[in-house]
Amino acid sequence: MELSGEQLRKASQAQAQQTADRIRILRQELASPELQQVLALTPEQHSRFDDWSRGQLAELARDFDVDVSAAQKRASWGMRIASTLGALAICTAVVLFFIRYWGYLDTPVQVAIVIILPLCLLAGTEFAARRERTLYFTGLLSLVALASFVMNLSVLGSIFNIVPTERALFAWGAFAMALAYRYGLRLQLTLGLLMLVAYAAAMVTAQLGHGWLDFGQRPEFVAGLALLAFWIPSVIRHERHGDFPPVYRLVGTIVFFICLLSLAEWGVPSYLPFSQQNIERLYEFAGLLISAGAIGLGIARNWNGVVNASATAFVFLLYARLYHWWWDWMPRYLFFAVIGALGIALVLAFKRVRGQMVSAGATA
Secondary structure, three states: OOOOHHHHHHHHHHHHHHHHHHHHHHHHHHOOHHHHHHHOOOHHHHHHHHHHHHHHHHHHHHHHOOOOOHHHHHHHHHHHHHHHHHHHHHHHHHHHHHHHHHHHOOHHHHHHHHHHHHHHHHHHHHHHHOOOOOOHHHHHHHHHHHHHHHHHHHHHHHHOOOOOOOHHHHHHHHHHHHHHHHHOOHHHHHHHHHHHHHHHHHHHHHHOOOOHHHHHHOHHHHHHHHHHHHHHHHHOOOOOOOOOHHHHHHHHHHHHHHHHHHHHHHOOOOOOOOOHHHHHHHHHHHHHHHHHHHHHHHHHHOOHHHHHHHHHHHHHHHHHHHHHHHOOOOOHHHHHHHHHHHHHHHHHHHHHHHHHHHHHHHHO
């Protein structure tokens, strides 16, 4: 099926920004005296490249509204933060408003409000998406629509005395994912992934005869779901949303290592038939090995988010292990001195690995 003009524009937004960044960096590098001596471009070649690059940046800015300078990128980040904070403030205002006046409304009015409000916000999101290319107001309205939908199901359940179940997590997660893929919003994708992972874990927990809210007490199954989320981009291609795979990998990595950290610190409850001490030690060493392997995988695949999250988990797991080993019998000053020396050793080790990668890249 052939994509429409609107779909093609959304599919190319991320690629357009990457192209603009490459052209901007290339212009900066060619302006440096060192590179000019190496390339030795003629005035005619320099002028042709300058005209071409300016034209390309102007075209990208006109067609996709991308950032063509470092100052514009900083301003865009500020706008993203402001829109997110604005959405959270509006969500809080809506909730507090209804708490203040909800008791004065009849049941039919309450039901009508909780049904109509998300639909109106969803219509406003679609209206904003069709009239802006940067999607700042789209992201704001979609986040408020998601919060309203969450409130919708919660309020309807309380009005009609419906017993809460894990199915609400599925509805909320599916709605967030629909918003994410319709408008290309990474925050909504993150929220949707977290809610769907929680739903799957809660569903299995309920099937095993436990309360569905107890799914967080057995994090091993959640860790498995996190790995599944991590590998989804390797199976499903995201041609229209090229910036979504890093979100899948980052969410999967963070949730997975949070589960490992909880198992390493508390050990139980666990599905493994071992003592608490053995479970803790097993997951501590497994976490160190897995996080180190994830760092290597992230470096090899150029997954910056995975590298950063895995390195953070490695440091937490290592320091927790050293705390259990040495804190009770070692003098405090010596403990922190050893930790500091270990930190210096890790910096030197990473610096050596980085140097080897730079040498390999230079000879490739």
